[in-house]
Each structure stands twice: as C-alpha cells, then as structure tokens.
Amino acid sequence: EAGVVQSPRYKIIEKKQPVAFWCNPISGHNTLYWYLQNLGQGPELLIRYENEEAVDDSQLPKDRFSAERLKGVDSTLKIQPAELGDSAVYLCASSLDSGRMDEQFFGPGTRLTVL
Amino acid sequence: GQQLNQSPQSMFIQEGEDVSMNCTSSSIFNTWLWYKQEPGEGPVLLIALYKAGELTSNGRLTAQFGITRKDSFLNISASIPSDVGIYFCAGRNANAGKSTFGDGTTLTVKP
Secondary structure, eight states: OOOOEEEOSEEEEOTTOOEEEEEEOOTTOOEEEEEEEOTTSOOEEEEEEETTEEEEOTTSOTTTEEEEOTTSSOEEEEESSOOGGGOEEEEEEEESSGGGGGGOEEOOOEEEEEO | OOOEEEEOSEEEEETTOOEEEEEEESSOOSEEEEEEEOTTSOOEEEEEEOSTTOEEEETTEEEEEOTTSSEEEEEEOSOOGGGOEEEEEEEEOTTOSSOEEOOOEEEEEEO
16 A cells, blocks of 8 residues: 655755645545644654644744645645745645644655755 | 654664663653654654553564653664654643654664
8 A cells, every 4th residue: 555645756946836645545544634844853743634634824924825635635835935944845744634643654754945 | 833843853873782762851741652764755654652650562673651651662673674654642631632752763774
C-alpha cells in the first residue's frame, strides 16, 4: 500500500513568487496534517483537516498561506508571495481519524528554498 | 506555549554502544511519542507512551514516560549503523489536537 505522497520533493523559487505543494494521504485516512519543519527543529503543525474541513488552522499564517482539501482526499498548501524565511521542509501526514492522531504517517516532505 | 527540551542535541557513538536521550517539558503531557527521521524522509513513530511511569520496548529501543509527566527517556541498546538519524520526542495532551515536538537528537554511529 502506498504511503503519503508529496510533490514536488524539491522546489527552488525566488522571493515574492507563489508556490504550491501537493499531498495525497494514505487511502481511507480522514485526517490530514500539514507541518512546517525548519532546519534543526521538529515539525510544527500548520493546519489539520478532518475530511474537507479545516479544524485547526491556528498556526497557519493566513496573510500568505492557504490550504484546501476540497474533496476530503488530497490537499494543496500554497504560499503567495513566498519570503526568504519560508525556506523549510513542508511535511504532510495523515491518520485514520483524529482519534488516532498518534498513529500519523508522514510523507517525505517538500524541501522549499526561497532565494 | 509548551516547549520541549531534548538532550543531547547530538551524539557520536561507536557501533555496539548503548544510547540514552531525554526530553523535558515545562508542563505536563498525557502522551509522549518518540519518532525517528532519516534524511529526506518524514518522521516515523517508534514508541507511544500513555501512562506515567510506563516503560515500553520496541526491539532494541526502550522508552519511559516520566513519573512527573514532564519528561520522557529513550534508550537504544547495542547500536548499529542503521540507527543513524534524528530522534524526536513529542508530547500531547488528551484534548489537544496536536503534538508539540522537540528539536531532536542527531545520532551518528561509527562502524
């Protein structure tokens, strides 16, 4: 069975450009998470979805970040415009439901470099 | 907000040696989790702890949920080269919708 799929794996852009990351969770997983991981740090939750509903987006910088999970399956995280400080790894994870939050499966991440 | 302090920040050991790392918090958690992350991959859950004082093993890995609920420990016995990676602790409270991660302990094992 395929794990969490993310694309692209790497992205290099210039500041002020837009960028989008895509995530396809494990089939049947209702809960989807987007995390930000800065170099030398642990992941920090940006947003959590239950099916198509964003139930926790308190850590998402809404002035430039947006996310959607329209059909409750795959999800897209967008940054517009990107800033130098956005350079990081963006991780997606999924779990069967929020009750099994501890059993999250992470994707390999998208490494973003903003020049 | 809640912060987790992991130590040591990095470790360089010889193959076959045992490893100990720990995680402390300024506040209590109801759940402690330990993950391993290898280069270019996402974290993978190693051990989950749900009860104060609990000691749980997963192969050569053993983790403990501290009695005070403010700390947790991970031990790796007889390390091997494939143990190389970054080990993260994470704490979560029962009603919280997210885990708080530490900054990781980077483990290097010399053959």
